Amino acid sequence: MQHKFLLFLFLFSLTGFSQTAPDLDQLSKVDFKTVQASISIFPSDSMVEGEMNFSFEVLQQTDSVYIDAKNMQFDNVLLNGDEITFSNDTKRLWLIHDFQPSEENQLSLNFTTKPEQTMYFINWDIPAEIDAPRQVWTQGQGKYTSHWLPSFDDVREKAVFQLTINFNTGYDVVANGTLLQKTAVNDSLVAWSYAMEKPMSSYLVAVAAGRFEKEELKTTSGIPVSLYYEPKDSLKVEPTYRYTKEIFDFLEAEIGVPYPWENYRQVPVQDFLYAGMENTETTLFANSLVVDSVGYYDRNYVSVNAHELAHQWFGNYVTAENSEHHWLQEGFATYYALLAEKEIFGEDHYYWKLFQSAEELKALSDSGKGEPLLKANASSLTYYQKGAWALHILKEKVGELVFNDAVSNYLLKNAYQSVSTDDFLAEVEESYGRFLGEFRTDWLEQSAFQGSEALESLKESEFLRNYMKIAALREVPLESKRELLEEALTIPVNDYIGQEAVYQLAGEPAIGLYKKAFESNNLYTRQAIASSLDSIPVEMKANFITLLGDESYLTVENALLKLWLQFPKETKRWLDKMKGIEGFSNKNVEMLWLVINLVTPVENRVKIQEYYEQLSSYTREFRPFEVRQNAFGYLYQINAFSDQNLIDLIKAGQHHNTRFRDFSRALLSDLLQKEEYSQRFIVLKTDLEEKDLNFLNARS
Ligand SMILES: [Zn+2]
Structure with a gap:
């Protein structure tokens, strides 16, 4: 399953860009x-x-x-x-x-x-x-x-x-x-x-x-697919690439046009700029999406996998002629990935993701920053999510048969060429037998998001109607909603409704309800407890400890942190229990474990020094940037930068990944304002390489 926690920083940083201004001259000659x-x-x-x-x-x-x-x-x-x-x-x-x-x-x-x-x-x-x-x-x-x-x-x-x-x-x-x-x-x-x-x-x-090593498979239609991985990640191949064949077979059938290339391969690379990029037959993606079977439940590659594959038709086979029509790439890839996810994870998942994106689009629109879909250099939210929404609404309007017929005609007629929105709409109008002027105005040309039309569509889902009933209780006092929450937490618990019910318990005297949530055995409901319960009542301590064994690194990290904060006398117990667990690719559990060891030492000084050196080594230049970022963050919190860490930070400020670079620059500026560190940077200058020295001088 994929969950709200999946909306981590990558989700809206899939690639999406403007292209150069058209030069009609050369193309016509x-x-x-x-x-x-x-x-x-x-x-x-x-x-x-x-x-x-x-x-x-x-x-x-x-x-x-x-x-x-x-x-x-x-x-x-x-x-x-x-x-x-x-x-x-x-x-x-x-x-x-x-x-x-x-x-x-x-x-x-x-x-x-x-x-x-x-x-x-x-x-x-x-x-x-x-x-x-x-x-x-x-x-x-x-x-x-x-x-x-x-x-x-x-x-x-x-x-x-x-x-x-x-x-x-x-x-x-x-x-x-x-x-x-x-x-x-x-x-x-x-x-x-x-x-x-x-x-x-x-x-x-x-x-x-x-x-790299690779595993090979063949799709039902006979296309060879290669799944690349680094030799150290052999145990992560299955969870990372889970459902690849299903996604491929589904998209080929749903789109109704055979895969337009000879083969397909996916290669995870270090320090990639985005989540993934749909190069023809050769998708590259961030190796931070390579997960083990526990990490899979928190952050998996399924959605990106489907998105980049859908681009092989929408983008690579037919290509938007310029940025104004960029939604023909990103809106379609997002929408078809969503359909693939619906096939795998079910309809609730599909509606949940539509609901989430509608909330974001509505917020943007209400703040006056909504954008028309047909706009050059619009935001990712517009191209990806509003684009997917436009297709969802269009299919509801014209019916599935007409929609699918139009999409396959549009692809076949424009095969290996570039396209504009009119090329697509003309096919839909022809199959539908009517003009789509109103759809065009409302969904492609208007800045505002059509919130009420979206809401009507979402209400088709019984699950979302139930979810909205629970979500509507947020401001209601606990005593008046206790029965409804109790019902929401009764097995079988819906992932999203269970989470919502738990969030509403925060700060309330609701031990009985929490116990019900613990006993739901629902991974995401329990994850919500780990993330939202700040003070653990003694009666719930035993339940809370069981979270350390859940198949979710988010749950485990939160549970370890909170147990340590609240029961520091038992630090050794928590550390013994969680030793050797790495967590996500950014080593979230391992680094927390090291930091707890450093802040509340329970072992001898030699061991503690080893732990510090381990944490400190994670800022080095050759580490994946998500590891470095996490380590810099912890070293800042415990105020324990070595000289090497400071040099690593100067290099990090020049990294090609802008998110990491910006994080590092902000941290560097912060340190430079502190007397202690600004002195240390001055001393370090004598040993810096020229480009690092120039970079530091420009910032201090
Ligand atoms: Zn894309």
């Missing part, structure tokens, strides 16, 4: 057909070089043709085998020539670059003896593939890509398409040749390299 590239990646130097071959058609006479290429150097630029005049303005490579209409043109070139963004080099500058994953991965959308590969920023220029990647021996390398060949170039280099059959936009080009 030139059509690129294929892009072949042989790329060598030098991870230790953060450098890329390559030989490329483009084939293109000239549609209209023109004096110049460009290819997007950021901060690159070129040589050997040949048009149909002959040298050609070119210029490089550091954003584009311009080919200067009298191009006449013609079909088969070949452009070849060599390039080198050190990408400033889009290609990320993880852990290549750390000492060899440190055991941490060395990876390279790319993120094209929003970052522009043209930072590492000469290509096309305009999403409407689609080409068939064939990439050969030369990379260090001993690593796995993935790129879009089918692996045709893997050949040793020499003792230290392997060439990985991938080829696609169909065209796509450049923002969907991806490369990832690292040490």
Whole structure:
């Protein structure tokens, strides 16, 4: 099951971006057909070089043709085998020539670059003896593939890509398409040749390299799917990728159009920028979503898995021509992921997620910040959630048959092309036999969220009607609602209603009701007790201790913290019980355990020093950023930064992940305002690397 706790920081940071302004000129004059590239990646130097071959058609006479290429150097630029005049303005490579209409043109070139963004080099500058994953991965959308590969920023220029990647021996390398060949170039280099059959936009080009293993499966329709993982995570493969085949089979049947590519793979990478990115056939996702069978109940990959897969149709097969139509990507991927989740987790789950997003959209709308769906550079909430809502309402209006018919026609008619909202609406109107003017105004063009229409739709769900009855009691005194809450907590307890009932007990003399909640054996109801009960009555202590054994790292972390705070004399008991549990990928349970040991020592000084060193080591540069962030947070609370931690913080302030970088900068500013720390930073300056010194000087 997926729950409200799943609305953690990733959920609204799935990718969603504006694209470049359309340049009608070039598209009407030139059509690129294929892009072949042989790329060598030098991870230790953060450098890329390559030989490329483009084939293109000239549609209209023109004096110049460009290819997007950021901060690159070129040589050997040949048009149909002959040298050609070119210029490089550091954003584009311009080919200067009298191009006449013609079909088969070949452009070849060599390039080198050190990408400033889009290609990320993880852990290549750390000492060899440190055991941490060395990876390279790319993120094209929003970052522009043209930072590492000469290509096309305009999403409407689609080409068939064939990439050969030369990379260090001993690593796995993935790129879009089918692996045709893997050949040793020499003792230290392997060439990985991938080829696609169909065209796509450049923002969907991806490369990832690292040490991975994989499990393979075939969908019912015969598509090969590879599930990648780091060797250390072999026990997490099943919970992480749970329901992958079901999701695939469901989406293929529901969308009514066969999967439009040859294969599919999913690769978890360290320090990714977002939750996931739907590169064609090659979804990359944050390895913090790799979970064990306990973490699965709190934070699983199911929703992101379905979302990125849905994009293989909505986004990759048909691509919104510009940002104004971005909902055709994110709204559809969100909606179809929700349908897949409904298939797996049931209708209550589906309505619950719609209800949650309606609450957020309504709040935004009520604050006057609502946005039309058809808007360039709108928020993720608008593109993703309002987009999904528009499709939910549209299907209710026109009926499932008409809706499904229109969606498959829309996809097939625009296959491997770019689309606008009108392309979609025209199909719905044709299948429906009526105009959709009112729907268009209310759901696509209005800034306000149609709250009452949404509420009417939500009331279709009996579960939500029951939930709303309980939620409506929040301000009612306990004595007047005791019976209703008691009923809500009677087995079988609904996950969401049980949680809501427990939240309403906070601060109330309600031991009987709490006991009922404990005995519900409902994971999420018990999770609500762990998170909302601040003071544990002695009569409930025994019940509360049982929370330490629940299959939820959120429950366990809260229970450990509260038992320790309230019963410090039994610290050793709590620590013995919870020793060796790591928790989520950010080590939430383990770090709390270490901190309790440091604050209320129950072991000898040598042991305590070891625990401090363990916690302190988690800020190091090669650790995943979610681990570092958690460690920085705890070290701040116990005021125990070592010099190394302070240096790590300076590096963290320059990290490519903006959320982590902003957190680190805020923490650094806070420390710099404290006399004690500002003095220590001054002393540290003598040992800092130049870029770190410059960064610190700019902030102090
Ligand atoms: Zn998306």
